[in-house]
Each structure stands twice: as structure tokens, then as C-alpha cells.
Amino acid sequence: MKETIAQLVEQALSSLKASGTLPADFSPPVVIENTRDKAHGDFACNVAMVSAKAARKPPRQIAEAVIEALPMDPAITRVEIAGPGFINFFISDATSLAILETILTEGEDYGRSNVGEGKPVQVEFVSANPTGPLHVGHGRGAAYGATVADLLEAVGYAVQREYYVNDAGRQMSILAVSVWLRYLTLCGETLVFPSNGYKGEYINDIAAQLRAEVGERFRHPASAIFADITPDEPAGGDKELHVDALIARCKSLLGDSDYEQVFAQGLNAILADIREDLGEFGVHYQRWFSERTLKDDVEKAIKRLSDNGHLYEKEGALWFRSTNFGDDKDRVIRRENGETTYFASDIAYHLNKFERGYRKVINIWGADHHGYITRVKASLTAMGLNADDLQVQLVQFAILYRGGERLQMSTRSGSFVTLRELRDEVGNDAARFFYVTRKAEQHMDFDLDLAKSQSKDNPVYYIQYAHARICSMLAKLTSDGVAADAQRGLAQLARLELEEERDLANRMALYPEVVLAAAEQLEPHQLTHYLRELAGQFHTYYNSHKVLGDDPALRDARVMLSLAVQQVIANGLGLLGVSAPQSM
Numbered sequence: 001m002k003e004t005i006a007q008l009v010e011q012a013l014s015s016l017k018a019s020g021t022l023p024a025d026f027s028p029p030v031v032i033e034n035t036r037d038k039a040h041g042d043f044a045c046n047v048a049m050v051s052a053k054a055a056r057k058p059p060r061q062i063a064e065a066v067i068e069a070l071p072m073d074p075a076i077t078r079v080e081i082a083g084p085g086f087i088n089f090f091i092s093d094a095t096s097l098a099i100l101e102t103i104l105t106e107g108e109d110y111g112r113s114n115v116g117e118g119k120p121v122q123v124e125f126v127s128a129n130p131t132g133p134l135h136v137g138h139g140r141g142a143a144y145g146a147t148v149a150d151l152l153e154a155v156g157y158a159v160q161r162e163y164y165v166n167d168a169g170r171q172m173s174i175l176a177v178s179v180w181l182r183y184l185t186l187c188g189e190t191l192v193f194p195s196n197g198y199k200g201e202y203i204n205d206i207a208a209q210l211r212a213e214v215g216e217r218f219r220h221p222a223s224a225i226f227a228d229i230t231p232d233e234p235a236g237g238d239k240e241l242h243v244d245a246l247i248a249r250c251k252s253l254l255g256d257s258d259y260e261q262v263f264a265q266g267l268n269a270i271l272a273d274i275r276e277d278l279g280e281f282g283v284h285y286q287r288w289f290s291e292r293t294l295k296d297d298v299e300k301a302i303k304r305l306s307d308n309g310h311l312y313e314k315e316g317a318l319w320f321r322s323t324n325f326g327d328d329k330d331r332v333i334r335r336e337n338g339e340t341t342y343f344a345s346d347i348a349y350h351l352n353k354f355e356r357g358y359r360k361v362i363n364i365w366g367a368d369h370h371g372y373i374t375r376v377k378a379s380l381t382a383m384g385l386n387a388d389d390l391q392v393q394l395v396q397f398a399i400l401y402r403g404g405e406r407l408q409m410s411t412r413s414g415s416f417v418t419l420r421e422l423r424d425e426v427g428n429d430a431a432r433f434f435y436v437t438r439k440a441e442q443h444m445d446f447d448l449d450l451a452k453s454q455s456k457d458n459p460v461y462y463i464q465y466a467h468a469r470i471c472s473m474l475a476k477l478t479s480d481g482v483a484a485d486a487q488r489g490l491a492q493l494a495r496l497e498l499e500e501e502r503d504l505a506n507r508m509a510l511y512p513e514v515v516l517a518a519a520e521q522l523e524p525h526q527l528t529h530y531l532r533e534l535a536g537q538f539h540t541y542y543n544s545h546k547v548l549g550d551d552p553a554l555r556d557a558r559v560m561l562s563l564a565v566q567q568v569i570a571n572g573l574g575l576l577g578v579s580a581p582q583s584m
Contacts, residue, residue: 001509002032004075005043005089012069013047021065026054034510041080041088042096042506048085059085096502097493099509103564104486111515111571116157122353123149125364126278127164130270131175132200134277137366139419140398140444143435143577144524145364146283148393150575151519151527160358161285164349167267168291169342173247174198175270176263180250182207183262184219191222194232196243206269210262218262220253277420281428282577289349297348298340301383302333304351310382320347325378346372347379354385362522363392367441370394393522395440402448426451432577433460436524454584456539459532463569464581466535469542470566471582477548477559489560492553500541501561507534508568515575524576531572538565 009030016022028051035044048063055062063081070079075095080088103110125145128138146161153159166172178197182204185191193199210218229245231237251259271288278284302318305311310321316336320343323330333344353361365372369392377387400407400417407417423431430451437459438444456462474484496502511530518526547558570580 001075001091001095002043004073005032005045006030008070008073008076009045009047009066009087011071012066013051015069016062016065021057021062022051022055026051028054034513035088038503040082040086041078041090043089043091044082045087045089046085048081048087052085063087093497093502094494096505096509097496099505100493100560100564101490103508103567104490104560107567108571108574110567111512112154112156113512113516114156115516115520116152116155118156118158119359120160120357121152121157121360121362122160122162122356122358123152123362123364124162124164124353125149126283127166128274129166129171130267130274131171131198132270133202134274134419135416136400136419136422136446137397139281139422139431140435140440141364141366141395142278142281142283142419143432144393144395144440147432147436147524147576148362148364148519148522150577151515151522151524154575155516155519157360157519160287162287162289163285165271165288165290167271168294168345170244170247172263172267174243175266176259177243177247177250178203179206179210179266180218180254180262181246183210184222184225186211187216187219189219189222191226192232194239194243194246196232196239202270202273203266206266209269210265213265214261218254218258225249225253277418281419281423282432291345291349294345294348294352297352298344301348301351301379302340302344304383305333305347305379308382308384320379320382322375322378322382325374325381327375327378331375343375346376347383350376350380350390351383351385354380354389359389361390363390364440365392365394367394367396391522393440396443398435398444398446400446400448422448429464429578430458430460433528436576437528438525439523459528460578461584462539463531463535463573464579465584466538467566467569467573467580468582468584469539470562473547473562474559480548484559484563485556486560486563489556489563492557493560495551495554495557496561498541498545500537500544501558504534504537504541504561504565507537508564511568511572515572527572527576531569531576534565534568534572538562 009032013022013028013030017024017026028047030045030047032043032045035041048066049059051062052059060081063085066087067079067081075092076089077092078090080090082088123145125148126134126138126142128134134142149159149161174196175198178199181191181193181197185193186207225246229249230242232242233239250262254262275288302311305320310324311333312319312321317332318334320331320333331343332341333347334340350361373392376392377390380387380390400422426434426448434446434451435444450458451460454461477484496505514526514530518524542562545558547555547562549555549558573580
């Protein structure tokens, strides 16, 4: 209907330009909005106000001229001027209710579009270091990223979901030495575990599996391992130097081949757990990209930056002059010992992404990565790429509450609530839904008690109950020996004379716009809020009016209205990764 009204307004403007009321070369934007107050009609247009300056006439005078020039359309019952010059359009009941046939005809495709025209978009999300199980903080990024990808796909983009596996660097070395030390303990060695090591029970499990596979082949006496190594804190030592020394000792005692096996044992076990955890959460990827495969890309990126004149040497290290592109300081690309930095891998990874042909790259990072945005975009510009093609969405941490008390978390100490534990407690549906009810950049308090409650205060329960309620109603209709017939019911839509029925139809007509806005603005919470409002309207209507009444024609029309609500709720929940149950 918005497109129809916009076309009518365009025709009216053409007439006004032809008559000299508006300048012939003036083409004001025609924007049709939904009204918030039903007293102001169904749709509003502000073209008169944006045309006033060019036409040198008061907005209301232009609005009167536009209305006078508007072609007739049976869908529009009247047009009025409001305020300083808004043009308000009132739509006929038949036109509003016609959306029901569209919904029931399109079914699961209702709300989908081809706005994206198949343009390739990559969405990279979660990408947690494979040093431990996913916790509830990762869960928010997973739910948000998966929903954003599904929304973009729903509006016509060719989406690739990618997980960047940080399987190189110091944290992975700390993981490997943590596994080895726990393995040694299982072999009977007595040692003091480093305070900077990974302490979770999962490390013991991996170590036990390693011992089951290799026996005591990787065993070395604790005295040889800790000889000449500075004590850990709080015994007066530096915990970072201590763990680095243990990493070096681990590599020297085991040798390349055995160390690689210990490294792989930890990496593969945790990565397999992450894959399984995300899969059970309804989050799937087309590609898992290993950081360890980036060696050639790193050298290619360094050469490109060097050829473009953006690198320099200082104190034996190679630096990227990122301050020329808005960064607060220059960044090291290669250290004095010849090793490249994390940032060098980040640059290479993003170069790799764009060389794969993506028109748009969306990174979903934790809020603690805010400082990385400027430097990564600087590197893209320095390599001759368009930094605007990279969009970074920051996801704030989720804070868990149970019984009004905040739950504490620490990944390194092993004291944290895993995503799997959260899912076991509240279920996938509640977790997926609650995670995306707020803007990603806003802090989130996750109330475990609310997520498990069966009340209208629990939004996902309230929405799912609306869907199940309609299923139950249809089951009763069937048990009464009446089949829901679309052709018969749609023929009776004129019997829907209540204002609540028209409001429900108008709310459902907004669904495609909500999906498009949520996709383009990367804001799934717009869809969660819409579904709650739709469910609330339906519950109020159902509680006030009998759908399966004695009048067959009215009953059939109301069943069609209910079926449309059921379809829209199912479609919306599907995009959120949430089920639409038939009973509750």
C-alpha cells in the first residue's frame, strides 16, 4: 500500500510541476510512513513540508494542491491535512483485510524479499579463542550473529557465515602447556600449576584423553620442567614470565612433533565441543577459517602495505603508520624477533575476506574489541580497499542473574557458566530470544528466573503461547467436524467489522517492513518487539471475542484472521531461531 500511495503522490507532483505550482526540475523525496495515531489515518506523507522552500509556498497550501491533484483510488477512503502540512491517508477496511489472503498464500515466504539482489555478504561471529567451552557471553554473540545472518538472507542477500578460529598465538600455547601439566599430574608428577594457566575441569578431561592415547610417553620429571624457572606469583615472581618460560620448556622437552600432538589435543577437543555446542544452539557456519592458514596472506598484506609506503622500521621492528588513517598510535606488524603480531594476522584475514569477493563484510565482536575497529579499517584503507565495506557490530557482555543475584565468571580460572549450562537450564528458545531482545551494543541483564517462567512477563513464552493457542483452537474446530477452508474463509472477510480485527490485519501488514528494517539496521530486537506486540494484540482479541462462534460465516473469517497471525508468528520466530510449538 505504501508503494501505491507513493505512486499516487508522484503523479500528483508531476501534475503540479506541469502546472507551474512546483518548479519543473524539483523532485522532492516521497516518503510514506505508518501513522502512530489511528485518528490520523493509516499512512502519512510529509512531501508538502519538504517542498515548501522550493515552491515558495506554505506547506499546507502545497498539501491542498497535492490532494487536489491526487488520482482516485478505491483503496483510499479519504485524505486529510494535519498539523503543519502532513498528508494523511485513510485506507478502506477491505484493503486492510486483503493482507490476510497475501499471508495465507505466501505462507513461509511472507515477509521475505529480494532487496539484497543476491549480493554476497559475509557475517563473521563468535570466533572465540578455542581455549575453553563457550560461556554465556559468547552465547549472546552467537544468537545475535546467527539472527542477523538469517535476516539478511531473508531479504535477499547471499550470506556466508564464518567462524575465525584463533588457533595460533600465545593463548593457544598457554592452553597446550596447561594440558601437558595436567597430563603430568595424571602420570604421578607433583607440581605447582601456574596461576596463569587454564584451570577448568575440561583441561583435566583433555589431559586424561591424551594419557589414554600416549600413555606416559610425554612424561618428564617435574624437577626438569621447573629447573631454573622463576617462581610464579605470589612467591615474588611474574606470572606472565613464568608461563612463558613453561611454554618454552614444554617445547624444548617434547620437541616439535610431540608438542604439536599436545597442542592439537587441546585445540581439537575444544573446537569439537564448540562446534557441537553451537550446532545444538541452532548456529551453523559455512566455513571455519583457521588463523594458522594465514601465513602466505600475512606476507601478502605486509608487501601490499610496504608497496603503498605505509610501513617503516624502528628499533628492529616493522611498524604500520596507522596514525595517518586516524589511529591514536602506529602499530607493530613484525616484532624485532621476526614474529608477526596478532594485528598482522587481522590485516591478512580481512584482505583475504575481500579477495574472496564479498561486497560487504560484517564482523561481530565483543565490546572489549572497540579499540581494534579504527586500526583494522586503517589497514584496509592503506591497502587500497574501501573501509566502509567493513561493518563492525559490538556485542556487550551478558550478565546472568539468578534469584536476583549476579553470577560471577572467569574463563581462565574455570569459574563460569557455559552456554551449554544456560541452554540446559532455560532451553534453546528462551536463550536465543532473550539474547536479541536488546540492541547488541547495550548491556544485558539475563534473568534466568524470568526466562523459565510461564507468564506474560516472559516474552518468548507469551509469543509461543499465542501460536499454540491458535493451534489448539484449530484442533477444536477439527474435532467439531469442521475443516478450516481458506477459500471459504477468505470469501467472508467482510464480516470482520471489529476495530481490533482491522488493527490485527494492519499489524501483520507491517511484518515485511519490520523484517527489512531489522536486517538492514542489523537490529533483531525490532523483530522481537514486533512479535510481542502482535501476540499481545491477538491475546486481547481472543480473550474478548469468540472465534469459534455459532455464525459459520463469521467463524470462518475469524479463523482466517487467526491463521494469518499464526503464520506471521511462526515466520518471525523462525528467523530468530526459536520454535513455534503447537501445544504448551
